[in-house]
Amino acid sequence: GDSVTQMEGPVTLSEEAFLTINCTYTATGYPSLFWYVQYPGEGLQLLLKATKADDKGSNKGFEATYRKETTSFHLEKGSVQVSDSAVYFCALSDLYSGAGSYQLTFGKGTKLSVIP
C-alpha cells in the first residue's frame, strides 16, 4: 500500500537557519503530495501542495518540489522564524490506491522548534 516516510524529529534550529525536512513516498498511482502544519494547540493546516511531477508548492516562505524520479517531496525554508515552531506532516492522496477515495496517507510528523 501507499506510505510516507519523513525524517524523525525533533528538529531544533536557531532563528534564520535553513530548514529541510525530508519526505519520501511510495504510491500505487500518481499521487498528489501535501505538507500540513500543526501549530501548538491548533488543528492541521494545509501548508502547500503539488499535484504532478516537477510542480513546486510554496507558501509562507516554505517550498517543496514533487520529484517523481526520487519519489520525494522535501520541505525547505531559507530562514526560519520562531513562529515556524510546529509539527510538520508530509502526506499524499492517491485515487488509484484502490479505495476510490482521496484519503490522505501521512508521515509520522516532524516537530520543529526554532529558538531565538
Added chain:
Amino acid sequence: EAGVTQFPSHSVIEKGQTVTLRCDPISGHDNLYWYRRVMGKEIKFLLHFVKESKQDESGMPNNRFLAERTGGTYSTLKVQPAELEDSGVYFCASSRGLAGGEDTQYFGPGTRLTVL
C-alpha cells in the same frame, strides 16, 4: 467562511463507556473524512463520507466504531465500548471533492480522547 469544527475538544472516559464525537464540516463540502492519531504513530484514515453515504470505511478498526452522517451535514463517530487503545486524537476533515488531484482537505482542531 467558518472552518471545520469538532466537539468536544477533549473527552476523558473510562474503559467500557461510550463516547460520541461530532464534526461539523465547512458548509457546502460534500466530502467528510475521519482520521485518528494514536500517540507516537501516524495520522491514520478511518472513513470517508460523500454526502450521507459511506464511500470508504476501510480504515475503521473494528465494529466498536460507528460513524454516521445523517442528512449529509454533520457527522458523529461513536465508540462503544471504548478500550484503552482507542485513546488518541480524532480529526475530521472536509473537502469539496474536486477532481484531478485538486481536492484539498480542511481539518478541524481534533478531539483528544483519553480512555482510562
